[in-house]
Amino acid sequence: MTHIQHRGIDHTKLDAMIARAIGDLSAGYGGVMVSIGNRLGLYKAMAGAGPLSSRELATRTGCGERYVREWLGSQVAGGYVTYHAISDTYELSPEQTLVLADENSPFFIPNAWAVPASMWSDEDKAVEAFRTGQGIAWGDHDGRLFCGVAAFYRNAYKASLVAEWLPALEGVVQRLDAGARVADVGCGHGHSTVLMAQAFPASTFVGFDVHEESVAEARRIADEAGLSDRVTFKTARAEDFPGEEYDLICFFDCLHDMGDPAAAVAHAARAIAPDGTVMLVEPFANDRVEDNISPVGRIYYAASTTICCAHAISEGGHTVLGAQAGQARLAELFRKGGFTRFRRAMATPFNLILEAKL
């Protein structure tokens, strides 16, 4: 075993590093509690209910009181639930409710914990991939990944896609209102496709993805929304999906996952109408590592390591962009792929919304 020499330790920096690592460890334990609270409806039962005792919450949710009481202790310790010591009751504030209980809130977090849960479950695969340099295909991950990613982005899409992102693109809303042909490439569970179809009844939509299970789930969601006459989903690759003269081609959080993003962009250039638009939605990133030092950057680099890069490598890995590619690298890809115009339409803390035209 290598013996590491410790010299020049600055104890103030050491204390800060320990505090940081313990805070992170605490968050990891807390994530399991958040997921359990979400699955059992504990947060929902507390939403708007005012102060509740552990027994009242246990009764409302049909759970064992001793478990619920200990779970509540973990929530209070983490600042996720407010405790009233005098009455020994627990309450969810309106702000805690928005983040933890309301699935329709753009700030709803619990489902996002499904992604690190899948990453832990697939840790052995990741270790092996590091050692061999081989890839891991999207579909080979723990199933919580697909629902976690879909749920994580769905609320942002719901809040912003139709209201803000599409209007930020040149003339796209007018075309969609008039009746446009839209391809949603790498559509996953198709939440983006369905949201656009609901907002623009004169347009037709087709979602493409290589992952058959996701395509089947996207079909189910579109059927349930009563949209199957105008929304179809097909198993196809971004590099050669069928159809041409699309008015709008979208890539939501997927271009950087592809093994040959340059081929996907070149195919989009062939499949788009001459005055059509590519909407590229990518995880928010600045162009340089030193400018991505933030909690969001940390989430994305981590997911990128074992999920995005791993999938791109599994597809041949011509160019492994990673989830923190940044606008400059993406612009270069589109320029080489035959697009003459490329600009940032807008940005949010989680996403870059980019527009490309021939």
Ligand SMILES: C[S@@+](CC[C@H](N)C(=O)[O-])C[C@H]1O[C@@H](n2cnc3c(N)ncnc32)[C@H](O)[C@@H]1O
């Ligand atoms: C992170 S998920 C995003 C899914 C969806 N667009 C969303 O925003 O929720 C990336 C998706 O890209 C798909 N994908 C990866 N490589 C692909 C390729 N070469 N062609 C088409 N889809 C691909 C994966 O199967 C996966 O569903």
